[in-house]
Amino acid sequence: MAHIRVRCVPWATTTTTVTKESLPMPRPSRPAHSATVTGTSRISRDMVRVTLSCESLPYSELNHTDHYVKLFFPPAGASYSWPFDPAKVREELPREEWPVTRTYTLRSWDADAQTVDIDFVSHGDTGLAGPWADAARPGDQIGFMGPGGAWHPDGPHIVFAGDEAAAPAIFAGIEALPQDATAEAWIEVADAEAHLPTPSHPGVAIHWVNRDGATHGTELVRAVTEAGVPSGDTRWFIHGVAEMIRDLRRFLFVENGVPKSEVSISGYWRLGMVEDEWQASKREFNEEIEASEAQAAANR
Missing domain, CATH: 2.40.30.10 (Translation factors)
Known part of the structure; x- marks a missing residue:
């Protein structure tokens, strides 16, 4: 075109x-x-x-x-x-x-x-x-x-995870990686016909996660949690629907103790809301998540 x-x-x-x-x-x-x-x-x-x-x-x-x-x-x-x-x-x-x-x-x-x-x-x-x-x-x-904007890949290994809204930033991040860096990228889309052209990098594995009718974010959460936390020095870039962000924050920060300084994670949007509504409620949503995480950590 x-x-x-x-x-x-x-x-x-x-x-x-x-x-x-x-x-x-x-x-x-x-x-x-x-x-x-x-x-x-x-x-x-x-x-x-x-x-x-x-x-x-x-x-x-x-x-x-x-x-x-x-x-x-x-x-x-x-x-x-x-x-x-x-x-x-x-x-x-x-x-x-x-x-x-x-x-x-x-x-x-x-x-x-x-x-x-x-x-x-x-x-x-x-x-x-x-x-x-x-x-x-x-x-x-x-x-x-x-x-x-404020993020740039700076570690030897990066885990990217996001939905369609985050794909442009994920691909830009992959293109900026040094040739000796490695990365895993998990990208959730509607189905196999929605896959996007991807940048080429010798150290990057890109995994497509198809919703196939599932609720936004749920299949991505499943894929990332099943893959687990890498053992080496790792940075994380996770963005997309807010409900997915909530679940992966708990997985990283509460269940696995990943330092927040190693993670860029934020909700770009929320189910059932237009952007204006989401931006107006985002701070309260994040505060509720942080309080829940603190309580969960205290109970462990």
Whole structure:
């Protein structure tokens, strides 16, 4: 299929303090950028890659493998379209007209070409960002805030685990591994037809975990726990649905005593919630998990 690129230029924003009550807008601590689609390609049945050209991103500072951006989507029927000043929209328009944000990993970037690739899970008309990616055409514009991100593989052996939402960051992590490093990657997808093209590395074994109708995350938890904890020096990168994160945290921290400093683990989303709802409840969810883990550890 045609490959779409997006051109991105700076868009000024005003820094404001965002409280929990002011969600769904993100805390505007990072600059907003304006991008133009240049190409798209369907890389699997359930995944679409959109390439964006962006001159304003600090490419020299993109040295992590979990970089992410927050895409702006004006609500249906909004009186404005991109480009716009997010802070000004918040100040002048009612809440129902504020743009919705969706968080996506930068799968890759090309500093010379000043482009980034973002992979979108696509389920037809379901959701917000997926349908946008399906319909994206060269010349379309979109705004985003970012990038964020803080992780880079730094150990001799890495265990990656995640679902479709985490696959872009997992693959970026594999591509950044030194040639003498080793890794195991467990990736949960809907079924065998949803497998994705994978990076090649001599020391990496990639294991596909097919849900085949099971609840999101349950098969991945089973696969990772059955594989066990490696005996040597290991780092972990585990991201995806929150319920899976809860179970694998207990497996690692409570049942096996893995130091938290060796693990990057976080819920990207939660069953039955859109991103705004999940972000508003994520801290409470994590606090409940930590309290449960502390109680379980005390009872062992």
